[in-house]
Amino acid sequence: MRQPAIVNVSMEGGIRGTIDTAKWPTDGSKREVMVRLEDGRQVMAPASALQPLPGGDYRLALGTDLRELTAALDQAGGKAVVPVVAEEIAVGKRLVERGRVRVSKVVREEEQTVEVPLTQEEVSVERVRVEQFVESPPQVRQEGDTTIIPLVEEVVVVEKRLMLREEVRVTRTRREVHEPHTVTVREEDVKVERVPAEK
Secondary structure, eight states, rough: OOOSSSHHHHHHGGGGEEEEESSSSSSOOOSSSEEETSOOOOEEGGGGGGEEOTOOOOOESSHHHHHHHHHHHHTSSSSEEOOOOOOOOOOOOOOOOOOOEEEEEEEEEEEEEEEEEEEEEEEEEEEEEEEOOOOOOSOEETTEEEEEEEEEEOOOOHHHHHHHHEEEEEEEEEEEEEEEEEEEEEEEEEEEEOOOOOO
């Protein structure tokens, strides 16, 4: 569908006008378009300020106050050029010291009782009378945990014989004794203190 040569334009405040697209096309080929207001005055406006509306009309969104536009038209003899001003945002960042942190170490001492298994050996000596003759000295022997050490002596008899007078039995026993011991255990904590920034 071919666009009509004359299109309607509306602005804030109820101001209306028209654009002759044959001379001032709205397809972006021109940076500025001529808007003829209803009272005959003409405004040269940026084409980027035109906003299409349903039905083929346009809305002219100007950043200029309408009173300033009317005063400009009166001073220019019915013709004025409307500039479009755009604001831009500059984004940046900077370092700001919010505060300082002081870290100190605290050492705490705590006494704890622990049980350490200890091994102890005890020896019991038992003397057993034997009073028995033997042909030769007996050897030391082991019976379980007991070590038997024979003791002999020579005695005068009609004939000389060895008599086993007694045996010494040494028994080794092992037992565990749990004794409490006091041990000092250290634990470290971290204390964080915030220091305000210097002004």
